[in-house]
Amino acid sequence: MRNLKVMMAYRGTAYHGFQRQENAVGIQNILEEKLSALTNAEVKINGCSRTDTGVHANEYCFSFETAHRIPCGNIVRGMNSILPDDLAILSCEEVPEDFHARYSCTGKEYLYLILNRPSKDPFLSDLALHYPFALDTELIERAAQDFVGTHDFTAFCGTANQKENSVRTIEYFKVEKDENLVKLLVKGDGFLYNMVRIMVGTLIFINEKKLAPDCIPALLEKRDRNLAGKTAQAQGLYLNKVFY
Numbered sequence: 001m002r003n004l005k006v007m008m009a010y011r012g013t014a015y016h017g018f019q020r021q022e023n024a025v026g027i028q029n030i031l032e033e034k035l036s037a038l039t040n041a042e043v044k045i046n047g048c049s050r051t052d053t054g055v056h057a058n059e060y061c062f063s064f065e066t067a068h069r070i071p072c073g074n075i076v077r078g079m080n081s082i083l084p085d086d087l088a089i090l091s092c093e094e095v096p097e098d099f100h101a102r103y104s105c106t107g108k109e110y111l112y113l114i115l116n117r118p119s120k121d122p123f124l125s126d127l128a129l130h131y132p133f134a135l136d137t138e139l140i141e142r143a144a145q146d147f148v149g150t151h152d153f154t155a156f157c158g159t160a161n162q163k164e165n166s167v168r169t170i171e172y173f174k175v176e177k178d179e180n181l182v183k184l185l186v187k188g189d190g191f192l193y194n195m196v197r198i199m200v201g202t203l204i205f206i207n208e209k210k211l212a213p214d215c216i217p218a219l220l221e222k223r224d225r226n227l228a229g230k231t232a233q234a235q236g237l238y239l240n241k242v243f244y
Contacts, residue, residue, distance in 0.1 A: 063095070110187075201228075
């Protein structure tokens with residue numbers, strides 16, 4: 001039995017997240033169907049992360065076991081020939097049997113993309129948050145540094161999915177501007193449900209003076225989701241990199 005590590009990218013617009021769904025189409029459903037056809041055997045995959053409906057990935061990892069001897073290069077070529085255009089296989093390699101896409105992952109980097117101009121861009125409608133108001137990128141980058149470090153992120157987790165252990169470590173939170181596009185990049189050892197989207201929504205509230213620029217340490221300490229900012233829309237979020 002071989003254990004394979006596969007890297008992929010996807011546009012999540014048409015899917016109900018990555019995870020396999022019973023009554024909707026998740027990306028995992030498509031991958032398992034196509035891999036099973038390619039290897040002539042039932043395939044079940046392990047994804048590195050769940051992603052919400054409409055969330056994208058520039059780099060996503062999944063792993064699976066197969067007895068088939070098909071070369072890794074043929075998996076890349078074969079899958080790309082039968083997958084929908086919004087899913088792409090980037091690479092495939094054989095890995096030790098104890099490798100697991102989720103549990104072997106040591107960190108993830110997420111990208112949140114904001115189109116900051118008065119008019120919409122029809123080519124980015126499902127790929128970035130359209131924010132037509134003034135956005136003080138220096139202000140929100142300063143505020144975002146309060147996320148860096150090891151903290152209890154209960155206040156930045158969707159209330160229906162709060163976990164007993166909500167402590168995570170954020171390595172960096174960067175804000176970059178390229179003309180009308182603002183990129184928020186955050187790397188951590190793990191993320192709670194909706195955590196990045198709530199962090200972004202909180203920074204937007206700070207920009208709009210609905211929250212004070214120095215509010216984040218108090219929000220972390222109080223651990224109350226109702227005190228933090230809104231949950232930013234899913235369409236601007238990308239799983240950007242995974243680390244092993």
